[in-house]
Amino acid sequence: MDNRDVPNILHTMPLFSGIAPSELPALLGCLAATQRTYRKGSYLLREGDAATHVGILLSGAAQIEQTDYLGYRSLLAQLTPGDLFAETFACAHVAHIPLSVQATAGCEALWLDYSHVLGSCAKACAFHQRLIDNMLLALSRKNLFLNAKLTVLSRRTTREKLLAYLSAEAKRAGSLTFEIPFNRQELADYLSADRSALSTELSRMQSEGLLTYQKNQFTLAQKPVQ
Amino acid sequence: MDNRDVPNILHTMPLFSGIAPSELPALLGCLAATQRTYRKGSYLLREGDAATHVGILLSGAAQIEQTDYLGYRSLLAQLTPGDLFAETFACAHVAHIPLSVQATAGCEALWLDYSHVLGSCAKACAFHQRLIDNMLLALSRKNLFLNAKLTVLSRRTTREKLLAYLSAEAKRAGSLTFEIPFNRQELADYLSADRSALSTELSRMQSEGLLTYQKNQFTLAQKPVQ
DNA sequence: GGAAGTATGTTGTTTTTCCAACGAAACGAG
DNA sequence: CTCGTTTCGTTGGAAAAACAACATACTTCC
Numbered sequence: 001m002d003n004r005d006v007p008n009i010l011h012t013m014p015l016f017s018g019i020a021p022s023e024l025p026a027l028l029g030c031l032a033a034t035q036r037t038y039r040k041g042s043y044l045l046r047e048g049d050a051a052t053h054v055g056i057l058l059s060g061a062a063q064i065e066q067t068d069y070l071g072y073r074s075l076l077a078q079l080t081p082g083d084l085f086a087e088t089f090a091c092a093h094v095a096h097i098p099l100s101v102q103a104t105a106g107c108e109a110l111w112l113d114y115s116h117v118l119g120s121c122a123k124a125c126a127f128h129q130r131l132i133d134n135m136l137l138a139l140s141r142k143n144l145f146l147n148a149k150l151t152v153l154s155r156r157t158t159r160e161k162l163l164a165y166l167s168a169e170a171k172r173a174g175s176l177t178f179e180i181p182f183n184r185q186e187l188a189d190y191l192s193a194d195r196s197a198l199s200t201e202l203s204r205m206q207s208e209g210l211l212t213y214q215k216n217q218f219t220l221a222q223k224p225v226q
Numbered sequence: 227m228d229n230r231d232v233p234n235i236l237h238t239m240p241l242f243s244g245i246a247p248s249e250l251p252a253l254l255g256c257l258a259a260t261q262r263t264y265r266k267g268s269y270l271l272r273e274g275d276a277a278t279h280v281g282i283l284l285s286g287a288a289q290i291e292q293t294d295y296l297g298y299r300s301l302l303a304q305l306t307p308g309d310l311f312a313e314t315f316a317c318a319h320v321a322h323i324p325l326s327v328q329a330t331a332g333c334e335a336l337w338l339d340y341s342h343v344l345g346s347c348a349k350a351c352a353f354h355q356r357l358i359d360n361m362l363l364a365l366s367r368k369n370l371f372l373n374a375k376l377t378v379l380s381r382r383t384t385r386e387k388l389l390a391y392l393s394a395e396a397k398r399a400g401s402l403t404f405e406i407p408f409n410r411q412e413l414a415d416y417l418s419a420d421r422s423a424l425s426t427e428l429s430r431m432q433s434e435g436l437l438t439y440q441k442n443q444f445t446l447a448q449k450p451v452q
Numbered sequence: 453g454g455a456a457g458t459a460t461g462t463t464g465t466t467t468t469t470c471c472a473a474c475g476a477a478a479c480g481a482g
Numbered sequence: 483c484t485c486g487t488t489t490c491g492t493t494g495g496a497a498a499a500a501c502a503a504c505a506t507a508c509t510t511c512c
Contacts, residue, residue: 069396070449091366139365140317146372153379154418170295192380199491223296
């Protein structure tokens, strides 16, 4: 792949961080990278396809869908340029992709052969190793994110979910006072709860002295002495 | 590390799968592996420790604990011999471990320096690459597991959680009839629901014709014609 | 076989959440 | 400033889940 052909967006992707733009063409060559264009409505991946490649959305938009055994479809994610997809299945040696990726607009995707990602190239290039590091980084970060969300969602009541979420945020901020990146509706969605019930629970907790808040700024009360 | 000193359990660990027992001593040397013994009650890792190493529990038992910002402790996992721990933080380049690992019995652990895991060794050994592959495999498998659980837990009602879980199991089994690996209490725990409410919901769904079950064997009804 | 223990289902009550609807406050555009 | 829009809190009734308590299998172990 010629230097001029390397899409700009790759330079800002976490997957290629630490790799000089000048090295990218050689690396993409190593990886047997191929680029394809898709029309709106066409499929980048179909359920059952072999999980041999890692995809990168370069431009346009696409969405990930899953169909359960009864035929009900659900939307798992919206992809925007720079997003990686299908990487988990390639890494996990899953034979067949259990979901579909459909273009919601005309789009372009770059495909990397996972066996080339993993197998060190004949030239044993240093940036190849960096790529693997970045891949491990991406997977483990996603892991941490999923774990954090799971810790919250495994609580049963809205109050417990809130306390789990807020104390995690306090720990991250290193302070009992902190801001959250969600508005009420987004927080309710994150906690899988109803927005109005969430509002009610929050004001109840405030009246009980568990916490105080204004807009997105929360302050947790100290742990009561036991 | 001498051949005789390689703990047997390593030979059956996914992390070392595909690596011949005869190669293990050299690999462990590459990785600067060190072994330590811990007394019951002592800590293998304390919150705030640097995340530079990956741990493997060789014998005994330990548990992973987390303390939230208010000082409440919660138990995250019980470790048994062969379990990997702290690997996500090392891979994710998290500076400080946000949890503690305490020995619940006398135990032994093997520590691998993550920078050695990643950096290919001077000898560019083939089994080193296999190790990285295994690490990616482990992380992505965990990822798939967390994702599956999250898909279920993000449903709000017990009925929706059940349908999400059961249809995922049906898809995995490739049949509308399948067995689940949980008893009722375990299923309730997995779904973050109450066992008796779960039982009630199951029999209600059966009476509505959504599914049938005996013990752990479930059969989902066909999707109703729309 | 029988006793003890475990797993599952059932029932009625209490608690919590959902839902729909509304009002107040904040915000932005014209 | 005013009008529309969005966000947030509040309310009351409906729905769902939790909870406690008990009944009924099914196991296991002696």
